[in-house]
Amino acid sequence: MTANPRVTVWNEYQVEKQQPEVAKIYPDGIHYAIAQHLQSSGLTVKTATLDQPDHGLTDAILNQTDILIWWGHIAHDQVQDTIVDKVHQRVLSGMGLIVLHSGHFSKIFKRLMGTSCSLKWRNNGEKERLWVLDPSHPIAAGLDDSFELAAEEMYGEFFDIPNPDSLVFISWFEGGEVFRSGCCFHRGRGKVFYFRPGDEAYPTYYQPNVLRVITNSIYWASPLN
Amino acid sequence: MTANPRVTVWNEYQVEKQQPEVAKIYPDGIHYAIAQHLQSSGLTVKTATLDQPDHGLTDAILNQTDILIWWGHIAHDQVQDTIVDKVHQRVLSGMGLIVLHSGHFSKIFKRLMGTSCSLKWRNNGEKERLWVLDPSHPIAAGLDDSFELAAEEMYGEFFDIPNPDSLVFISWFEGGEVFRSGCCFHRGRGKVFYFRPGDEAYPTYYQPNVLRVITNSIYWASPLN
Amino acid sequence: MTANPRVTVWNEYQVEKQQPEVAKIYPDGIHYAIAQHLQSSGLTVKTATLDQPDHGLTDAILNQTDILIWWGHIAHDQVQDTIVDKVHQRVLSGMGLIVLHSGHFSKIFKRLMGTSCSLKWRNNGEKERLWVLDPSHPIAAGLDDSFELAAEEMYGEFFDIPNPDSLVFISWFEGGEVFRSGCCFHRGRGKVFYFRPGDEAYPTYYQPNVLRVITNSIYWASPLN
Amino acid sequence: MTANPRVTVWNEYQVEKQQPEVAKIYPDGIHYAIAQHLQSSGLTVKTATLDQPDHGLTDAILNQTDILIWWGHIAHDQVQDTIVDKVHQRVLSGMGLIVLHSGHFSKIFKRLMGTSCSLKWRNNGEKERLWVLDPSHPIAAGLDDSFELAAEEMYGEFFDIPNPDSLVFISWFEGGEVFRSGCCFHRGRGKVFYFRPGDEAYPTYYQPNVLRVITNSIYWASPLN
Numbered sequence: 053m054t055a056n057p058r059v060t061v062w063n064e065y066q067v068e069k070q071q072p073e074v075a076k077i078y079p080d081g082i083h084y085a086i087a088q089h090l091q092s093s094g095l096t097v098k099t100a101t102l103d104q105p106d107h108g109l110t111d112a113i114l115n116q117t118d119i120l121i122w123w124g125h126i127a128h129d130q131v132q133d134t135i136v137d138k139v140h141q142r143v144l145s146g147m148g149l150i151v152l153h154s155g156h157f158s159k160i161f162k163r164l165m166g167t168s169c170s171l172k173w174r175n176n177g178e179k180e181r182l183w184v185l186d187p188s189h190p191i192a193a194g195l196d197d198s199f200e201l202a203a204e205e206m207y208g209e210f211f212d213i214p215n216p217d218s219l220v221f222i223s224w225f226e227g228g229e230v231f232r233s234g235c236c237f238h239r240g241r242g243k244v245f246y247f248r249p250g251d252e253a254y255p256t257y258y259q260p261n262v263l264r265v266i267t268n269s270i271y272w273a274s275p276l277n
Numbered sequence: 278m279t280a281n282p283r284v285t286v287w288n289e290y291q292v293e294k295q296q297p298e299v300a301k302i303y304p305d306g307i308h309y310a311i312a313q314h315l316q317s318s319g320l321t322v323k324t325a326t327l328d329q330p331d332h333g334l335t336d337a338i339l340n341q342t343d344i345l346i347w348w349g350h351i352a353h354d355q356v357q358d359t360i361v362d363k364v365h366q367r368v369l370s371g372m373g374l375i376v377l378h379s380g381h382f383s384k385i386f387k388r389l390m391g392t393s394c395s396l397k398w399r400n401n402g403e404k405e406r407l408w409v410l411d412p413s414h415p416i417a418a419g420l421d422d423s424f425e426l427a428a429e430e431m432y433g434e435f436f437d438i439p440n441p442d443s444l445v446f447i448s449w450f451e452g453g454e455v456f457r458s459g460c461c462f463h464r465g466r467g468k469v470f471y472f473r474p475g476d477e478a479y480p481t482y483y484q485p486n487v488l489r490v491i492t493n494s495i496y497w498a499s500p501l502n
Numbered sequence: 503m504t505a506n507p508r509v510t511v512w513n514e515y516q517v518e519k520q521q522p523e524v525a526k527i528y529p530d531g532i533h534y535a536i537a538q539h540l541q542s543s544g545l546t547v548k549t550a551t552l553d554q555p556d557h558g559l560t561d562a563i564l565n566q567t568d569i570l571i572w573w574g575h576i577a578h579d580q581v582q583d584t585i586v587d588k589v590h591q592r593v594l595s596g597m598g599l600i601v602l603h604s605g606h607f608s609k610i611f612k613r614l615m616g617t618s619c620s621l622k623w624r625n626n627g628e629k630e631r632l633w634v635l636d637p638s639h640p641i642a643a644g645l646d647d648s649f650e651l652a653a654e655e656m657y658g659e660f661f662d663i664p665n666p667d668s669l670v671f672i673s674w675f676e677g678g679e680v681f682r683s684g685c686c687f688h689r690g691r692g693k694v695f696y697f698r699p700g701d702e703a704y705p706t707y708y709q710p711n712v713l714r715v716i717t718n719s720i721y722w723a724s725p726l727n
Numbered sequence: 728m729t730a731n732p733r734v735t736v737w738n739e740y741q742v743e744k745q746q747p748e749v750a751k752i753y754p755d756g757i758h759y760a761i762a763q764h765l766q767s768s769g770l771t772v773k774t775a776t777l778d779q780p781d782h783g784l785t786d787a788i789l790n791q792t793d794i795l796i797w798w799g800h801i802a803h804d805q806v807q808d809t810i811v812d813k814v815h816q817r818v819l820s821g822m823g824l825i826v827l828h829s830g831h832f833s834k835i836f837k838r839l840m841g842t843s844c845s846l847k848w849r850n851n852g853e854k855e856r857l858w859v860l861d862p863s864h865p866i867a868a869g870l871d872d873s874f875e876l877a878a879e880e881m882y883g884e885f886f887d888i889p890n891p892d893s894l895v896f897i898s899w900f901e902g903g904e905v906f907r908s909g910c911c912f913h914r915g916r917g918k919v920f921y922f923r924p925g926d927e928a929y930p931t932y933y934q935p936n937v938l939r940v941i942t943n944s945i946y947w948a949s950p951l952n
Contacts, residue, residue: 144617144618144662146863163616164616164617165616166613166614166615166616166664166689167594167614167689167690168594168690181453183433183434183435183454183455184434184435185434185435185457186440186913187435187915187916187951188821188913188914188915188916188917188918188951189913190951192951193951194951197434197435198434208408209408209409209410209422209423209447210408210409210410210412210422212594212690214664214667214687214688214689215411215443215444215667215688217664217665217893218440218892219440219444222434222447222455223455224449224450224453224454224455225449228406228449229408229449230408230447230448230449230455232410237664238664238665238861238863238864239616239617239664239863240617240618240662240862240863241862241863242863243863276862276863276865276867276868276869369842369843369887371638388841389841389842390841391838391839391840391841391914392819392839392914392915393819393915411688412690412691412726413596413688413689413690413691413692413693413726414688415726417726418726419726437819437915439889439892439912439913439914440892440913442668442889442890443667462889463636463638463639463889463890464638464841464842464889465637465638465842465843465887466637466638467638468638501637501638501640501642501643501644631903633883633884633885633904633905634884634885635884635885635907636890637885647884647885648884658858659858659859659860659872659873659897660858660859660860660862660872665861665893665894668890669890669894672884672897672905673905674899674900674903674904674905675899678856678899679858679899680858680897680898680899680905682860
């Protein structure tokens with residue numbers, strides 16, 4: 053495990069600039085909110101966004117990245133295939149990848165999964181409860197049996213992904229659905245974690261348990277060196 | 278796969294005799310209701326109960342059993358260890374075992390799992406919805422994305438079992454819990470399926486989707502030759 | 503399970519035409535040898551090859567295919583992406599896919615795995631022994647603890663694939679390597695089986711145990727309805 | 728992860744006292760050799776043996792143990808069931824357990840697995856090569872693609888255990904067998920690692936790669952706190 057993993061938080065950074073109600077929650081972008089928290093907990097953190105040259109993911113940056121966090125939603129198609137190729141290669145070579153929420157439809161996640169990654173969804177701010185399925189897993193460290201998010205978008209099964217190597221969380225939704233919301237995958241020398249919560253309409257990335265899971269997953273997904 | 282598996286339905290057969298409201302639902306016992314359905318679908322079926330000599334599980338019976346279905350609740354401790362040893366040995370040698378509902382605390386299931394098999398529970402007749410997590414699995418054949426039981430006992434995570442070899446269903450409960458309600462395990466030459474629904478207070482074993490799952494699991498768990 | 507699955511055996515059919523010593527073993531192509539055996543065992547079988555229009559995989563053919571068997575080696579790049587897209591979609595919709603030997607580097611297998619699918623190899627006709635890791639798995643039905651191939655190409659770990667949903671065989675090679683040679687994957691509504699043996703220089707696809715495994719895998723991978 | 732896990736190395740400590748040729752290799756016992764190495768690498772280590780009161784595994788000792796390492800061979804039956812019960816309970820509550828070599832037939836391992844844990848074996852000092860199947864797993868950190876032991880007892884498949892949650896190593900043996908030699912299991916809140924090498928007739932526990940694997944597994948299996 054890398055003692056002090058270097059994290060890059062990537063965000064397409066579109067909805068925060070287009071929608072005032074999102075900007076109120078994340079005035080400097082979702083990437084900034086996550087990066088701020090990780091930095092304050094002692095990690096070395098960079099950010100990168102879609103509109104930067106090479107989407108901010110130059111070879112120099114990727115080579116200094118132990119963990120890449122990915123948030124995207126409405127602009128997956130704008131991510132260039134050459135960059136996706138490089139990120140894919142880096143994951144297989146050992147870089148950890150943490151894919152958040154609507155990133156399930158990103159090119160890089162679909163490439164790594166080999167499936168459609170489709171799911172059911174409904175966005176009307178319902179209650180979500182995440183249950184820990186594997187209390188021995190390091191990503192569940194420090195959590196109770198379950199934790200709640202007061203309002204979130206719903207994602208429901210069938211989630212078209214390969215069977216995860218470890219299934220850490222299952223979400224319960226008020227409206228009647230369940231979802232595999234914390235999924236670990238080993239791919240090549242790299243480790244991938246998909247974590248469901250984080251629609252832009254809700255202040256999810258300020259929620260302590262959500263941040264704790266992201267931090268735990270950074271250590272779990274770190275390259276072995 | 279055995280073309281025509283021979284099934285034995287085992288039931289402790291206590292609550293049906295002790296509780297009039299259960300007897301109304303299952304006048305001849307839960308084993309009888311399940312066996313009736315399986316027979317009518319063309320399978321070769323026997324039943325066996327706790328109060329019979331050797332709990333109805335003599336060597337002769339076990340040797341003619343390809344699939345053993347197990348329901349127990351209040352009398353797990355009365356099952357003799359020598360019989361549990363024999364059933365255990367038969368499973369490792371290839372006999373399929375289908376453990377229903379409160380059978381999670383049976384001696385044979387705990388022996389095969391190696392864990393406590395504990396879980397959360399609450400019995401006030403709430404709605405359960407079972408979601409299919411693996412639509413490619415033969416136990417899910419013929420089902421929609423999900424199916425509902427109007428009233429059932431709740432079982433909730435953390436369910437202390439080994440990670441299943443295949444996870445076919447996750448249950449959603451009205452009160453806020455989730456549960457791994459359809460779990461496949463390979464043990465030795467045998468296959469084990471745990472299926473959650475079936476508290477004695479509800480007519481669950483007359484529900485067509487529940488019966489379909491049990492039938493599917495019989496074919497899946499059949500010995501290979 | 504489909505009672506009578508319709509099988510299409512696809513072969514790039516190049517080495518048999520280019521190399522006389524291969525033509526001696528498979529005068530009508532590898533696809534023909536496999537198809538002949540499957541037909542004689544009562545299955546409905548078609549063949550398709552690279553040089554046919556649409557590589558023989560038109561919509562009409564694909565829609566009548568329950569199981570696609572894939573052999574390719576030197577011409578993976580000549581398979582058109584539009585055909586790969588269609589096969590991919592069919593697998594996620596439920597068609598079974600059986601990938602043989604050097605098909606590990608086919609476009610369709612790499613697409614479904616999301617990894618490089620690279621491996622070690624050495625071709626000097628050494629002994630291979632395949633060990634059954636899961637005697638309860640239907641693909642191992644009718645086999646002993648292990649079976650041998652007198653001479654084969656060696657494939658060795660690390661094989662860069664996702665962790666299989668079931669690992670049925672591990673190969674031992676005379677020269678010192680091991681390999682996950684029978685791997686099951688669930689992808690969408692489809693099932694995928696990778697089976698290692700079958701270099702064109704050896705009469706592997708006439709070997710009874712190899713043919714038995716392929717037949718077993720056809721039933722295992724069949725669509726559910 | 729526990730920053731500084733407290734390790735207890737348990738050994739039945741019989742063959743070293745009974746067989747002079749073993750005593751030459753391990754004059755103070757296998758437990759002493761392992762403990763010495765772990766201590767020198769900075770870990771907090773105790774030892775415990777069969778002949779001590781409560782086999783050295785009193786409540787006080789168990790409560791101060793984060794990781795229990797287990798070696799046994801000819802005296803499994805002499806381990807009292809009450810101690811096995813306590814160790815079992817501690818594992819389900821989070822204590823890590825590392826079971827070495829012939830410990831596959833220990834009461835505690837069989838209890839946790841729920842299967843017979845039987846295997847093939849032959850002891851004539853043949854070459855073993857351990858191949859890394861998952862280079863992203865922390866137990867494989869710092870290793871090459873494979874490593875060799877010049878002379879060891881052979882263990883061969885079928886190894887009757889549940890499918891491991893992660894399979895880190897497969898052994899190749901000179902005589903023609905393979906074996907799942909590094910297996911991870913999650914059980915309750917605890918983690919279990921089975922590691923194959925270590926017959927008493929060979930100086931295996933002085934081998935740097937073997938010691939590295941044991942050390943890696945200590946960190947992997949540590950309680951989460």
